[in-house]
Amino acid sequence: MVTSPAVLCLVAWLLPPAAGHLWAWMFSMPQHSPDAAALGRRPGADLEEVTPCSPATPCAPGHFCDEHFGLCLPVRPEGQYCRHDPHCAHGLVCIFGKCQQPAAPGQEGARCQRDEECGPGGCCARQHGERVCQRRLELAQSCHVPPGGLAFSINQVCPCQLGLVCRPSAPSREREFDYRPEKSEWRCRQP
Structure with missing residues (x-):
């Protein structure tokens, strides 16, 4: 059975107010306006402030x-x-x-827009949706990149370091007819 988002919203609307805490937690949003402590005011202060x-x-x-x-x-x-x-x-x-x-400009974790901003050993790629400098992948590190979709849009990986290529391992004798290597087999390797 598939539940549409509209049905979930209707159920949330019909639930008693106590269930609002659950929905607020699930979507990581406040259930009500900030209280006095969050506003930096002393308890009991007039709300008109x-x-x-x-x-x-x-x-x-x-x-x-x-x-x-x-x-x-x-x-x-x-x-x-x-x-x-x-x-x-x-x-x-x-x-x-x-x-x-x-982070200092050009260092790992610094915001960026282009690879040139990250120095020779880095690239500018998305991490949790934010474009930051990351290190290029080293020998034997996994380098598989999905062809697109949400996973690629939110988290990206840098290419292999200069002089290395991203390719799958050679098929073993038992798997010589396997034309679709697993994602985990794509690694940075010597050309």
Whole structure:
């Protein structure tokens, strides 16, 4: 039996409010607007102190506009969840959904747009959807790349280091008629 997304949404809508916590957790989104602690206010403070925002009305320094709730929230320290760089404290960037120190340009883990930005031993490839510098694959490392699809779009691998080629291992005697080598058999090898 196949369940469509529309049916799942209908079931979620019909479930009692207590089940909202489950759905919020499953989709990693807040169930309600941020509480006083998340807003950086003391408990019991008047709710009128919350500053609304929009792209046209920016927030005060040290805050960012959470466009989902339309509220100004304090910037987040290192290790906290984020969606964009402005959500993080000064000097931090939002990489892989967390505020962290940026890598030096050209180093492994640094943001990039082209291979040339990553030096001779690296390439610019997607990791969790973010284009970052990664090392080229070494001798005997798996180098299979899917022809496309979501897996290829989100996580990519660099090509083999210069002087190596990506190819499957030679078929063994028992498998000489196997014309489709397994993905795990594609490795960086000497030409």
